[in-house]
Amino acid sequence: MQPDEAAKKPGHEFGENTRLVHDARHDRGAISPPIYQSSLFSFTDYDSMIARFRGDSDHALYSRVDNPTVVELQHKVAELEGGEACLAFGSGMAAISNAILSVVGPGEKVVCVNHVYPDTYRFLRGFCTRFHIETQFVDGSSLDALDVAMQGARLLYLESPSSWVMSEQNLHAVASLAKKHGVVTMIDNSWASPIFQKPLEAGIDLVIHSASKYISGHSDVVAGLVIASRERIAAITRHISPFLGGKLSANEAWLLLRGLRTLPLRMRQHHTSALALAGLLQGYSHITQVNHPGLHPSPDSSLRGYSGLFSFELREGIDIPTFCNALQLFRMGVSWGGFESLVMPAISVLNQAGEFNSAIDFGVSPRLIRISVGLEDTADLWRDLQNAIESACF
């Protein structure tokens, strides 16, 4: 089947869950889409080949550009985010770097909010600076600071809620401020997933996901997505992505299509469990601070729900290595968004070797613990946290 047929989907009279469960119709009535494990796609006749090169046909050509399994994923995600087009990549960082480079060039300025994902920070501070793209980092919760910083800028890069401290930006207000300055806006929406936040509706220009997190949901894929207008996606596919070559594989696209079917269901469970644990931690004497956007919801928030990732600070006197080692269900590890619960103490990245350490530069507390709440029973997770905290008190 052709990618354009794959794009045909039930109309919007259906709800999001229905649309995510129902894929396009496939050959032989297959319920699950085929994995097109083919590097190239041949033509039956000369004219159809010429038509493809002229741009008059969407016949698949080559898997660096338009693998049909990947194209089906792109259609589904574009619709879910409410965008015209989507482009999939082999990682979230490929999505981020391609998207940024499609907007800014040498001599142009980026404004970026504090507490962005560490490799986004390194990309802007290190790589981009080498190509004479300068970035100013600002407190994303201050509209005044953003207003001043955006003068003469080309791109505003957002991440809401942000890494480590989960601080939100007012997307509607920031988007209209950026329009006033003629600045393009881009957001990393991995935390909320398209289920809980649709930034294009708030006026943001480009949305990025590390699909390695909730969209995959099973901790078995590394992938990235960019969703925007056809024109903005074309700026990437014409000038950036074919040359950087960070394409997604058909197998991984298929796993993401599978992940999407249960995304709303999983997000609802992450929402409920993490909010319950955040509330319990907030009332717990050993905890000095809980960073979860649902505890003190802002009236300006564009979040429709909360994911499973949040952080808290352990009071002095609780030994962090003992706490981490005492956890039985929360495993120590980077990443998040999967079925399994994970723990990551900020001290591990504060001590990380290498240039441009965002945790140090943005002043993340060494007492901070980030957890990714998985799909286990919430009561078991609470008992695990409580036991580990009690056993680490001295």
Ligand SMILES: *Cc1c(COP(=O)(O)O)cnc(C)c1O
């Ligand atoms: C993990 C992550 C990324 C990077 O995604 P990869 O798929 O690992 O390249 C970007 N942004 C955020 C917020 C992330 O958590």
